[in-house]
Amino acid sequence: MMEHPEKFPHLIATWAIAVAQALDEIGLDSKAIFADTGIDLIHARDPNMRIPAAKMTQVYNLAEKLSNDPAFGLSIARFIHPTSLNALGYSLFASRTMETFCRRIVRYFRLVTTNAINQFEETETDLRLIMMPATDRGSFIPQDSWLAMIVRFGRDIYRPNFSPIRVKLRRPEPKRNKRAFIDYFQAPVDFGHKTNVLIFDKQDMRMQLPAANAELARQNDQVVLSLLARMDxxxxxxxxxxxxxxxxxxxxxxxxxxxxxxxxxxxxxxxxxxxxxxxxxxxxxxxxxxxxxxxxxxxxxxxxxxxxxxxxxxxxxxxxxxxxxxxxxxxxxxxxxxxxxxxxxx
The missing domain is CATH 1.10.10.60 (Homeodomain-like)
Structure with a gap:
């Protein structure tokens, strides 16, 4: 199932807080960077606020230039928490398996950003989560951070060494810090692919998660649906x-x-x-x-x-x-x- 892209994409404002924290961690002035793009970080703490994706692209471009690190997007994932994604975060963490987790990503990721086109596929040998930006496809930081967040969440709710069996990234092979991608995903990484893909082992993805809670997942799914209906x-x-x-x-x-x-x-x-x-x-x-x-x-x-x-x-x-x-x-x-x-x- 492919999600439907928007003409004027936007994203949940709390994502900007994670980006700001990642900038601060490496000694960059997040307040100045966001102010340059016209984004008020104080208002970004409101989970009901939305930020135009085009404005965040300006932030990402400045971040990549000032950090001089093509792997900066991976660091954003460390500052994303379940509450950053509103009710979707709780729904994801209550998922029965990592397969149902990924299917929720495809179905409900619009609550995080309407700039993502997502698909979940099953082949004879594996399961694949495909994520593409609808616009600004040359901005690779958000694409890297989406995939990094999913793997990090999997390590939180399944097991610490959870990893895909292969990763395909749209970004060109970086001239520096390439190793950071391999170390983060703990899997072979192919660069310059036409889509971003996380490839998972079927059996691994269908194992019961330790903290699975069907009732909590159902209740938060309903909240997500209500938020999406109100949003769009x-x-x-x-x-x-x-x-x-x-x-x-x-x-x-x-x-x-x-x-x-x-x-x-x-x-x-x-x-x-x-x-x-x-x-x-x-x-x-x-x-x-x-x-x-x-x-x-x-x-x-x-x-x-x-x-x-x-x-x-x-x-x-x-x-x-x-x-x-x-x-x-x-x-x-x-x-x-x-x-x-x-x-x-x-």
Missing amino acids: REDIITQVRASVVDLLPSGECCKEKIAERLHMSERTLQGRLSKRKTSYRNLLNETRKELAEQYISQDLRSFSEVTYLLGFADISSFSRAFRNWTGLSPTAYRGEYLNNLQSDHG
């Missing part, structure tokens, strides 16, 4: 997903109700979704599947309660749908999940 009224997919989550427990989640909430006709709704190469039915099924897996992974809710929360008429209808999505019955899925959890912690 034109993003029809986000609007529909947020409405589906709200309406499912009522048993009245249908295309007519969704269109009514979004103040448009059903025909207009379907037309806008078709332009994004999806449909109401696809989004409904995707949302139900994700919520179902999160609910079933918890040993907190009965199957009848999950059936109600997902808007199914009865347990048998839910069970059939769940088996179609996962190949397992809800009982078998929960049993397998809990057994894996016990073996991982045993």
